[in-house]
Amino acid sequence: QLQLQESGPGLVKxxxxxxxxxxxxGGSISxxxxxxxxxxxxxxxxxxxxxxxxxxxxxxxxxxxxxxxTISVDTxxxxxxxxxxxxxxxxxxxxxxxxxxxxxxxxxxxxxxGTMVTVSS
Amino acid sequence: SYVLTQPPSVxxxxxxxxxxxxxxxxxxxxxxxxxxxxxxxxPVLVVYDDSDRPSGIPERFSGSNSGNTATxxxxxxxxxDEADYYCQxxxxxxxxxxxxxxxxxxxx
Numbered sequence: 771q772l773q774l775q776e777s778g779p780g781l782v783k784x785x786x787x788x789x790x791x792x793x794x795x796g797g798s799i800s801x802x803x804x805x806x807x808x809x810x811x812x813x814x815x816x817x818x819x820x821x822x823x824x825x826x827x828x829x830x831x832x833x834x835x836x837x838x839x840t841i842s843v844d845t846x847x848x849x850x851x852x853x854x855x856x857x858x859x860x861x862x863x864x865x866x867x868x869x870x871x872x873x874x875x876x877x878x879x880x881x882x883x884g885t886m887v888t889v890s891s
Numbered sequence: 892s893y894v895l896t897q898p899p900s901v902x903x904x905x906x907x908x909x910x911x912x913x914x915x916x917x918x919x920x921x922x923x924x925x926x927x928x929x930x931x932x933x934p935v936l937v938v939y940d941d942s943d944r945p946s947g948i949p950e951r952f953s954g955s956n957s958g959n960t961a962t963x964x965x966x967x968x969x970x971x972d973e974a975d976y977y978c979q980x981x982x983x984x985x986x987x988x989x990x991x992x993x994x995x996x997x998x999x
Contacts, residue, residue, distance in 0.1 A: 807988070817926075817934065817977055819988040830986050833892065866933055875922035876981050876988075877939035884933050 772797040772804075774867050774882035782861075782889050788854040792867030792882060799848045800825040805870040807878065808841060808852045810863040818863075822870065823850055857889045893982040895991035902997045909965040911994045913978030916959060921980045923961040925954055929974045937976075938963060965996070973998045 778790035792806070799806065807822035821831040823841045831839050835854070843850040854861060865887055869880035896914040903909040913923060923941050926934035936945055938954040941961065951966045965972055978991035 809990075816993040817928075817979075817990040819990060822988070832987055833985065874939040874943070874945075875924070877924040877936055878926070878934070878979075879936045879939070879945060881933040881935070 772869060772880050774869060774880055776865060776867050776882045776885040778885060778887070780886055780888060782857055782887060783891050784858055784889055785856055788852070788857050788861060788887055788889070790852045790865055790867075790885065790887070791849050792851070794848045794850075794869075798845075799843060799850065800845050803872050804880075805872070805876060806843065806850045807868050807870055809866045809868055809878070810861075811866070811884075812860075812863040820852065820854075820865075859889050861887070862889045863887060892985065893980070893989045895978055895980065895989055897976075897978060897991040897994045899992070900995045900997065902999055903965075903968045904999045905968055905970060907968055909968050909972070909996055911963045911965075911976050911978075911996065913961040913963070913991045914959055915961075915980065915989075918959055918961050918980065919957045921956075921982075923954065923956050924979045925952075925963045926977045926979065927972075927974045928977065934977065968996075968998055970998050972996060 773795045775793045782788045805822045808820040821841045838855045840853040864884040866884045867882045868878040870876045925938040927937045928934040941956040942954040953964045
């Protein structure tokens with residue numbers, strides 16, 4: 771059964787780049803059945819989709835974040851990654867990686883536990 | 892951009908039925924998914940493609956979608972159903988996901 775685990779720094783300074791990695795276990799990230807995505811949730815607020823990637827490298831980004839976001843995939847390590855540049859306090863959030871199954875109309879049926887990232891000097 | 896609107900809160904007595912709406916322009920033409928999120932936990936998919944349930948999700952959870960409104964219905968509400976609920980669609984016109992604003996369900 772597929773499992774996801776986020777990793778990366780919990781504290782990032784303003785204006786720097788936030789970098790997170792999601793490791794996929796229990797299956798292959800190269801599966802044609804899944805798109806991989808990042809979703810975040812600021813404290814006390816709702817869910818915000820950041821972007822998604824297919825194993826082939828095709829990417830889709832939230833228009834509101836597109837200029838600062840890069841999502842990439844490393845099939846050799848069974849991982850995909852998020853980079854968010856020029857961060858501010860508004861980027862403080864719990865960041866989730868998730869898998870969206872093609873079979874279920876791209877619903878996110880697999881989620882990591884989430885990792886809290888704080889932007890502060 | 893596409894917007895999904897949910898009521899901020901819904902209160903329901905145990906054993907009764909909770910209905911959570913998700914409004915969006917012509918949402919009936921899209922596939923709607925629903926997530927349950929309890930405090931401190933990652934979201935869990937409870938309904939996908941408007942009305943289907945993943946294995947392990949009780950039959951008490953059901954969904955419908957027509958016109959400009961999708962609805963998640965929780966029948967015979969239990970204390971354990973108290974959580975935040977989010978609807979979600981894939982907006983094919985702009986190739987991006989949209990989450991609803993979220994609804995907090997309180998069991999009285």
